[in-house]
Amino acid sequence: MRKVLDWITWQRIPADQIGFKNLEQESRTLILYSLFYILLAFGVGNLIIHFPQPILGAKEFVQDFWFAAVFKFSLLLILPSLIFFKRWKYGIQDLLFGLKPKIGMNIKGALLITIGFLLNIRHISRVSEAMPSFEDAEFRLILGIVFPLLIAGLPEELFFRGMLQTRLEKLWNTPIAILVSGLLFTAWHLPSRFLLANGVEGQAGDWVSILLGTGLPVFLVSCFFGWHWARYRNLPLLIGVHWAIDILPSLSSFFGVSN
Numbered sequence: 001m002r003k004v005l006d007w008i009t010w011q012r013i014p015a016d017q018i019g020f021k022n023l024e025q026e027s028r029t030l031i032l033y034s035l036f037y038i039l040l041a042f043g044v045g046n047l048i049i050h051f052p053q054p055i056l057g058a059k060e061f062v063q064d065f066w067f068a069a070v071f072k073f074s075l076l077l078i079l080p081s082l083i084f085f086k087r088w089k090y091g092i093q094d095l096l097f098g099l100k101p102k103i104g105m106n107i108k109g110a111l112l113i114t115i116g117f118l119l120n121i122r123h124i125s126r127v128s129e130a131m132p133s134f135e136d137a138e139f140r141l142i143l144g145i146v147f148p149l150l151i152a153g154l155p156e157e158l159f160f161r162g163m164l165q166t167r168l169e170k171l172w173n174t175p176i177a178i179l180v181s182g183l184l185f186t187a188w189h190l191p192s193r194f195l196l197a198n199g200v201e202g203q204a205g206d207w208v209s210i211l212l213g214t215g216l217p218v219f220l221v222s223c224f225f226g227w228h229w230a231r232y233r234n235l236p237l238l239i240g241v242h243w244a245i246d247i248l249p250s251l252s253s254f255f256g257v258s259n
Contacts, residue, residue: 153243
């Protein structure tokens, strides 16, 4: 039992070995921004309801201009990155922690990315059937593949794992950091789904279905990602797995297939 516990809690780079320029101020800023981001989700959801701007007529609201370009790309990737790299003057090395690719790591990474992609394999046949109906199918295919990287994998893992959780680990401890960052990560998913969801993520207006269809699975995945980050400090892998999970649903939306 002791060996199992030691394996679970082992860390390549423990948080107490990581240096921060102003731990308390940075942690406070990130927590407050996370809470503000939850409120923003309500606002963006209402914008989509009243002034929808689906990109290329995408089926799902996550490919709407307000959600993708403003809420995710601008406010979760660009703005936090400017604060992290420009204002706080950190570098890429402060997110990689001396990570050096190894054969075993690459094999495990490829396996996890493949598993992530296959989680939504049910979409493949429907996307294949829909593609011939679109003259710009190749462009939609490329966009549908790239989009999840820019609006999901990269911003979400960079902010909630690379920036937020790492600081909370040192400020408090690893289990609490994983729990708190996981709750904050889950929380911003809920308002937009409550306003707009219609499918596996729940039904708009029904909090129970949203919590079961979105809240629970997102929280569990977030806790796994948080544990993996605390253990291995491998941000590129988490970005890749997150990206892989979202590719097929993204393609379905751009080809007019309901998720």
